[in-house]
Amino acid sequence: MSEYLKFNSVPSGEHEGKKHIIIVGAGIIGVCTAYYIVKHKKFDPSKYHITIVESKRVAGGASGKAGGLLALWAFPQQIVPLSFHLHQELSDLYNGSEEWGYRRLTTVSLEGDITKLPEDNNAADNQDGELTVSAAINSKTKKNSLNSSSSRSKSKLPKDLNWINDQIIDSCSMLGDTDTTAQVHPYKFTSFILKKAAEESKGSLELILGKVSEITYSMETGVATGIKYKPTSLKSNEDKIVSLTGDQIVLSVGPWTSKILPDCPISGLRAHSITISPYEDQPVSPFAIFTELKTGPRSYISPEIYARQDEVYVCGEGDSAVDVPETTDDVEVVKSKCDELFKQVSKISPNLSKGHILKKQACYLPVLDVPSSSGPLIGETNVERLYLASGHSCWGINNAPGTGKIMSEILLDGKAQSANISGLNPSLYFDASVFVSDDENNDDNESDELDEEDETSND
Numbered sequence: 001m002s003e004y005l006k007f008n009s010v011p012s013g014e015h016e017g018k019k020h021i022i023i024v025g026a027g028i029i030g031v032c033t034a035y036y037i038v039k040h041k042k043f044d045p046s047k048y049h050i051t052i053v054e055s056k057r058v059a060g061g062a063s064g065k066a067g068g069l070l071a072l073w074a075f076p077q078q079i080v081p082l083s084f085h086l087h088q089e090l091s092d093l094y095n096g097s098e099e100w101g102y103r104r105l106t107t108v109s110l111e112g113d114i115t116k117l118p119e120d121n122n123a124a125d126n127q128d129g130e131l132t133v134s135a136a137i138n139s140k141t142k143k144n145s146l147n148s149s150s151s152r153s154k155s156k157l158p159k160d161l162n163w164i165n166d167q168i169i170d171s172c173s174m175l176g177d178t179d180t181t182a183q184v185h186p187y188k189f190t191s192f193i194l195k196k197a198a199e200e201s202k203g204s205l206e207l208i209l210g211k212v213s214e215i216t217y218s219m220e221t222g223v224a225t226g227i228k229y230k231p232t233s234l235k236s237n238e239d240k241i242v243s244l245t246g247d248q249i250v251l252s253v254g255p256w257t258s259k260i261l262p263d264c265p266i267s268g269l270r271a272h273s274i275t276i277s278p279y280e281d282q283p284v285s286p287f288a289i290f291t292e293l294k295t296g297p298r299s300y301i302s303p304e305i306y307a308r309q310d311e312v313y314v315c316g317e318g319d320s321a322v323d324v325p326e327t328t329d330d331v332e333v334v335k336s337k338c339d340e341l342f343k344q345v346s347k348i349s350p351n352l353s354k355g356h357i358l359k360k361q362a363c364y365l366p367v368l369d370v371p372s373s374s375g376p377l378i379g380e381t382n383v384e385r386l387y388l389a390s391g392h393s394c395w396g397i398n399n400a401p402g403t404g405k406i407m408s409e410i411l412l413d414g415k416a417q418s419a420n421i422s423g424l425n426p427s428l429y430f431d432a433s434v435f436v437s438d439d440e441n442n443d444d445n446e447s448d449e450l451d452e453e454d455e456t457s458n459d
Contacts, residue, residue: 032404083402
């Protein structure tokens with residue numbers, strides 16, 4: 001591990017005497033926030049200190065398992081153009097094409113009918129994601145007809161989208177071209193940007209491995225004053241709750257937000273995905289593909305397929321069957337759902353049917369449960385010094401740089417400069433101050449009990 005990404009279990013104390021910014025969550029939002037704080041013109045390592053507190057690992061959730069599609073037509077439009085531009089800017093600055101797989105690509109929406117396939121063309125995978133013998137033979141016999149010039153000339157697909165079975169496609173519509181869509185590898189991007197933030201902070205950014213349980217407040221003013229967390233490092237001997245004070249506290253923990261602020265209307269939607277190594281002699285052209293494919297009289301499937309530089313990412317529809325667990329390490333991956341994804345994509349692409357599965361995974365997307373807004377929530381809550389940057393739904397990767405830059409402006413300038421985010425204000429959607437009242441009552445009760453014990457012992 002890079003020396004810049006060393007995690008501690010307890011605070012170093014380097015924050016004392018400086019303005020201390022605590023960021024909870026080392027996903028892509030928290031990392032981009034730290035990066036743009038460090039890059040802000042007002043940032044001075046002798047006056048500021050940043051602490052990122054992460055429960056398990058960098059990009060352990062959706063930040064490491066999402067598809068990484070970037071689009072100018074994403075939402076919300078208040079921050080999308082800014083963030084899309086910043087993705088390109090970061091790639092130009094740090095050679096993103098090599099470091100985290102940044103590239104422009106074309107996005108299409110395909111509608112089709114899998115029932116058009118002959119029964120013996122329904123490729124199946126075994127437990128390792130490899131083709132059965134009969135499916136491999138069938139795929140080989142179909143290869144010439146699928147790739148012949150006469151067949152492609154009648155295809156409804158773009159000419160260079162030659163790894164999709166055009167026999168099952170009824171229509172193809174363009175969602176975005178290379179001017180409006182791009183992609184990154186989320187885990188590689190998040191890890192790289194965190195390393196850069198640490199390097200350029202000149203020692204004023206530290207990482208702590210711990211699970212935050214609550215926000216602390218001033219009983220006199222109601223202002224947020226810090227956090228409490230339990231160290232989670234396997235090497236840590238600390239079994240106690242650690243308190244850490246800060247001047248500004250930013251929650252960027254996605255679907256885990258409501259575990260710290262129970263009334264915050266952000267929940268989690270589980271999404272399974274796989275990555276596939278394509279068949280070695282058939283490279284995959286750069287397309288992101290949304291699908292709606294008929295599988296029966298009233299049944300459809302809608303896998304999303306994103307071709308990366310060296311693999312293909314496939315994700316299925318989300319489910320809310322299992323509540324958000326305690327940490328990213330506790331996310332349940334249902335193997336049968338991943339196997340079904342491979343089975344589906346094998347029918348769509350002869351190329352991928354001959355590939356093999358690299359990863360089977362699942363993550364939770366943060367969903368804002370408010371009818372009037374799709375999220376995210378960005379900015380200071382109605383509790384002073386407590387900030388939120390969460391609820392980005394499926395566009396967290398897309399909107400991370402924009403969110404990070406805006407948060408750096410709010411924290412260091414006092415207001416957003418790069419975009420108008422008034423409609424994303426957390427205080428519009430929930431009241432965080434109720435937690436101040438609850439904590440005050442709990443603290444008062446505990447104080448009364450302690451006083452009573454003291455009086456009893458003195459008697």
